[in-house]
Amino acid sequence: MNKKKKVTLIPGDGIGPEISAAVCDIISAAGVNIDWDVQTAGADVALEEGTPLPQRVIESVKNNKVALKAPVTTPIGKGFRSVNVALRKELDLYANIRPCKNIEGINTPFKDVDIVVVRENTEDLYAGIERQIDEDSAESIKIITRKASERIVDYAFQYALKNNRKTVHAVTKANICKLTDGLFLDCARAVAHKYPQIEYKEILVDNLCMQLVQNPSKFDVLVLPNLYGDIVSDLTAGLIGGLGIAQGANIGRECAVFEPVHGSAPDIKGLNRANPAALLLCAVNMLRYIGDYEPAAKIENALFEVIKDGKVLTVDLGGQASTTEFTEEIIRKFKAVEF
Ligand code: NAI
Numbered sequence: 001m002n003k004k005k006k007v008t009l010i011p012g013d014g015i016g017p018e019i020s021a022a023v024c025d026i027i028s029a030a031g032v033n034i035d036w037d038v039q040t041a042g043a044d045v046a047l048e049e050g051t052p053l054p055q056r057v058i059e060s061v062k063n064n065k066v067a068l069k070a071p072v073t074t075p076i077g078k079g080f081r082s083v084n085v086a087l088r089k090e091l092d093l094y095a096n097i098r099p100c101k102n103i104e105g106i107n108t109p110f111k112d113v114d115i116v117v118v119r120e121n122t123e124d125l126y127a128g129i130e131r132q133i134d135e136d137s138a139e140s141i142k143i144i145t146r147k148a149s150e151r152i153v154d155y156a157f158q159y160a161l162k163n164n165r166k167t168v169h170a171v172t173k174a175n176i177c178k179l180t181d182g183l184f185l186d187c188a189r190a191v192a193h194k195y196p197q198i199e200y201k202e203i204l205v206d207n208l209c210m211q212l213v214q215n216p217s218k219f220d221v222l223v224l225p226n227l228y229g230d231i232v233s234d235l236t237a238g239l240i241g242g243l244g245i246a247q248g249a250n251i252g253r254e255c256a257v258f259e260p261v262h263g264s265a266p267d268i269k270g271l272n273r274a275n276p277a278a279l280l281l282c283a284v285n286m287l288r289y290i291g292d293y294e295p296a297a298k299i300e301n302a303l304f305e306v307i308k309d310g311k312v313l314t315v316d317l318g319g320q321a322s323t324t325e326f327t328e329e330i331i332r333k334f335k336a337v338e339f
Contacts, residue, residue, distance in 0.1 A: 005290055008060045008067035009036040010257075013043065014264025015274035016070030022276035022327040023068070023283050029331045030295045032287065037064055041083050042072040053083045058090050061255055068286055069259040070279055073266065081128055087257065088121045093250035094148065095155045096121040098233040098261055105308040106241035106317060112217040113239045116165070118156040119229025121250055123148050126226045144180040144225060149187035155251075156223035157195040167199040167220040168192070171208050171228055184225055209235060237261050244275030244316040247282045249289075256289055258282040272322040275314040277303060280330075302334035 011020040027034060039057040046052040052072070061067045074082040087093070096119040102111055129141040156168050170188035172181035185202065192200035203211075205228045211218060212232070216239050224232060237246035243262035250257040260278035268274055280303055287296035306312060312329040313319025321329070 004033045004035045005292075006035045006037055006064050007286070007290070008057075008064045008069075009038050010041055010057065010067060010069040010072070011038065012041070012070035012072045012264060014071060014073050014266050014269045016072065016264055018270070018272065018323055019274050019276040019279045020068075020070045022323055023279050025327055026276075026280060026299060026330055027283060027287075027295070030299050030334060032292055032295045041087075043075070043080075046080060052080050053086050053090075058087070061087075061091055061257060065255045066286060066290055067255070067257040068279070068283055069257050071260065071262060071264040073264040082126075084259070085126050085128070088250050091250075091252055091255055091257065092122065093252040093255070093257055094120065094122050094151055095251040096229060096233075096248060097159070097251060098229075098236070098246065098248040100233070100236040100240050100246060102240050103245060103304060103307055105304075105310050106245070108239060108241055110216050110239060113236070115212075115216060115219050115236050115239075116159065116163075116221045117229055117233040117236055118152065118159060118221060118223045119233060120148055120152040120224065120226045121229075122226070124226035142177065142180050144183050146183060146187055149184045149225075150191055153188045153191040153223050154194075156221055157191060157198055160198045160221045161195065165198070165221050167201060168195075169201045169203050169208070169219060169222050171203055171205050171222050171224040171232065173205050173228070175204060181225065188223065205232065208232065212236065212239065233261050242316050243278065244314060245277045245281065247278050247285060249282065249285055256286075258286040258289070272324055273315050274323050275316050276323055276327060277307075277314075298334050298337075299330070302330045302337070305333050306330050 011017045037060050039060045041053050041057050072083040098117040101114045123143045125140055125142050127143045132138045160168050172185050174181035174185045237243050246261035248259055248261050260282055284296045284300045306329050312321045314321055314326050
């Protein structure tokens with residue numbers, strides 16, 4: 001066996017622990033030698049340690065440089081600030097990359113979706129600067145800076161170059177948010193000039209949503225401020241079969257945290273029904289990031305084969321299999337190839 005690599009694992013809550021266990025089982029069965037540095041975070045941790053995101057979690061990711069993270073619940077309309085947003089901000093994970101490509105065997109209205117959402121990950125309305133003005137009104141401040149906008153657009157163009165992509169669309173609502181989205185657009189235009197080999201286009205976010213559900217094959221790489229990126233990436237996940245298969249990665253200059261698009265799915269928590277595929281695809285991407293290309297390909301191929309077979313699928317993909325059965329089938333698939 002090769003040398004053990006240390007990776008932070010944030011199992012999250014809701015369906016997080018179930019899908020994390022499934023993914024760890026698959027990685028271990030594939031013979032990858034990872035020393036998981038398990039770090040809990042979220043509401044239960046807040047009760048015990050006074051904060052949902054203790055410093056130990058941040059230090060662990062800083063030390064290991066790479067993490068696999070399952071979802072963490074954020075109280076809706078009240079309570080503590082999102083652990084997910086805080087972690088991205090603390091570690092300056094400025095680029096959130098969410099690729100959405102059709103997977104053979106999953107029936108969807110469109111067969112030629114291959115879109116990469118590049119979402120700015122540190123500012124916009126996620127800055128969490130909100131104020132109650134009086135009982136009947138509140139305000140939230142949208143922060144857009146030149147530094148963050150230029151570096152995310154540059155990331156999108158670099159991504160396009162390295163991955164043989166043709167077009168980058170800058171997505172805004174600059175007709176209405178003239179100063180904030182207007183600044184993002186100015187930055188996009190300036191950065192685009194440095195990449196004449198990549199086609200640059202602009203589109204308003206509402207028009208983008210309409211066109212995505214009519215003709216998604218028109219789109220290639222999308223670069224967006226934080227909030228639009230969050231919403232549009234759920235939409236693109238829907239185009240390829242839903243959140244159960246939508247992977248993502250948060251990339252910074254110093255470290256990377258691989259986490260799926262979906263949340264903690266409290267509606268199916270503890271039912272052994274969650275699809276671990278999105279987190280598994282994140283793990284595959286993480287393995288490639290740390291240089292474990294062979295097991296990454298082995299796991300990815302097995303997952304795609306199981307989906308293509310269509311016999312053992314989780315409920316979100318139209319099947320009846322439990323998380324455990326789906327996990328075992330993936331392991332069985334790559335073991336069958338080995339012997
Ligand atoms: P959600 O993504 O958790 O669930 C939306 C729908 O998709 C639900 O019906 C759920 O059952 C289904 N779903 C999601 N992942 C699935 C999977 N792996 N397998 C099968 N079905 C799956 O979104 P929701 O309900 O809006 O948010 C729940 C909580 O998650 C909230 O507290 C939210 O703040 C948090 N959240 C956390 C994220 C993170 O940790 N990065 C990202 C998004 C939301």
